[in-house]
Amino acid sequence: MSVLDELHMRAALELAQKGYGKTSPNPMVGALLVKNNVVIGRGWHRKAGAAHAEVVAIRDARRQDHMIKGATLYVTLEPCCTVGRTPPCTEAIIESGIKKVVVGAVDPNPKHSGRAFRVLKKHGIEVRKGVLVDQVNELNAAFYHWVKSGTPYITLKSAMTLDGKIATSSGESKWITGQLARRKSLRFRTGSDAILVGVNTILEDDPSLLARGKRGGVSLRRIILDTNARTPLNSQVVSDGFGHDTLIVVSREAPARKVSALRKKVRIIEAPEKQGKTDIVWLMDLLGKENVLNLLVEGGGEVSASFLGEGLVHEIAFFYAPKILGGDDSRPAVAGLGVGRNGLFRNLKKVRWSKLGPDLLLTASVCEA
Numbered sequence: 001m002s003v004l005d006e007l008h009m010r011a012a013l014e015l016a017q018k019g020y021g022k023t024s025p026n027p028m029v030g031a032l033l034v035k036n037n038v039v040i041g042r043g044w045h046r047k048a049g050a051a052h053a054e055v056v057a058i059r060d061a062r063r064q065d066h067m068i069k070g071a072t073l074y075v076t077l078e079p080c081c082t083v084g085r086t087p088p089c090t091e092a093i094i095e096s097g098i099k100k101v102v103v104g105a106v107d108p109n110p111k112h113s114g115r116a117f118r119v120l121k122k123h124g125i126e127v128r129k130g131v132l133v134d135q136v137n138e139l140n141a142a143f144y145h146w147v148k149s150g151t152p153y154i155t156l157k158s159a160m161t162l163d164g165k166i167a168t169s170s171g172e173s174k175w176i177t178g179q180l181a182r183r184k185s186l187r188f189r190t191g192s193d194a195i196l197v198g199v200n201t202i203l204e205d206d207p208s209l210l211a212r213g214k215r216g217g218v219s220l221r222r223i224i225l226d227t228n229a230r231t232p233l234n235s236q237v238v239s240d241g242f243g244h245d246t247l248i249v250v251s252r253e254a255p256a257r258k259v260s261a262l263r264k265k266v267r268i269i270e271a272p273e274k275q276g277k278t279d280i281v282w283l284m285d286l287l288g289k290e291n292v293l294n295l296l297v298e299g300g301g302e303v304s305a306s307f308l309g310e311g312l313v314h315e316i317a318f319f320y321a322p323k324i325l326g327g328d329d330s331r332p333a334v335a336g337l338g339v340g341r342n343g344l345f346r347n348l349k350k351v352r353w354s355k356l357g358p359d360l361l362l363t364a365s366v367c368e369a
Contacts, residue, residue, distance in 0.1 A: 008074040015044040021190040025291040027143040031057040032074040040066035069097030076104040081116040100126040104136035142294035151288040152295035159319040169329035180356040192296040194221035198303040227251040229258035305336025
């Protein structure tokens with residue numbers, strides 16, 4: 001990897017990040033056209049169905065009257081070579097006269113992986129791959145996981161006191177953390193396809209669970225685990241005008257009258273149960289089929305314990321406020337019987353701490369049990 005290749009790929013990564021929260025179910029991709037060490041075109045994928053980053057960069061160069069023939073294209077992900085919502089990017093690359101393509105990561109889909117490289121080489125275009133591959137893979141971790149497993153990439157987020165409490169015994173929990181932390185918390189919602197909470201969160205806080213409403217044709221889906229259909233009809237997730245983006249997951253034994261009333265406002269599904277709770281493994285399979293790539297789980301404690309206990313969490317984002325609540329009856333961030341029983345701790349890797357005013361944010365990947 002040359003210094004210039006790394007420099008230009010970093011710039012392409014910055015362009016890719018502009019698509020944060022907008023491209024699902026596609027990955028975030030950035031592209032840079034360089035000729036004689038001068039950047040002549042820039043592009044990034046703006047949303048699903050829109051032109052891909054490579055095509056946008058080519059159009060940008062042409063708009064500025066640059067001669068593209070002989071240029072080098074830097075792109076964070078292997079170009080597509082099949083017809084989808086848009087024509088294959090390989091065709092645009094070949095037709096434009098680009099002489100070299102430098103790629104960050106290969107397509108994770110085994111049906112497509114490496115095909116673009118073979119097509120480009122067949123037309124005499126030099127290909128180099130693997131430049132800043134780790135950074136590219138991290139950027140699109142949710143997309144890669146979904147392609148390979150068919151289930152969502154799950155981030156568990158919680159705000160708590162230093163002693164790990166999210167609410168008093170009576171359920172009071174608002175504004176544990178400060179403004180900077182809350183702003184960062186909303187950023188996690190922006191990058192997600194859906195947010196999931198338990199019904200107790202709705203009953204106690206009546207949150208909107210919105211971060212962005214409608215923007216760029218994309219909305220945040222809201223998922224409520226509510227086995228007995230206790231979600232009030234006047235709660236925000238039901239009555240705020242975004243009911244079409246609300247999914248309430250009930251059990252087959254939920255009262256028919258309550259289910260019928262909710263069904264007029266929101267989407268309802270009946271899920272199988274496991275040990276008296278929603279079978280979240282079954283639910284993740286369903287959400288994956290519905291193009292939920294990135295799922296944000298915001299608890300409370302029992303929901304967090306369920307997801308950790310099933311080994312479904314890929315990443316955590318724990319906000320800590322410089323406060324101590326204490327009390328045996330106050331509510332912990334992770335409840336249940338304990339995911340660490342029998343020594344089966346959920347170990348963390350890629351641990352990062354950030355300071356947000358007086359608060360701290362811990363982000364980390366969860367190791368497999």
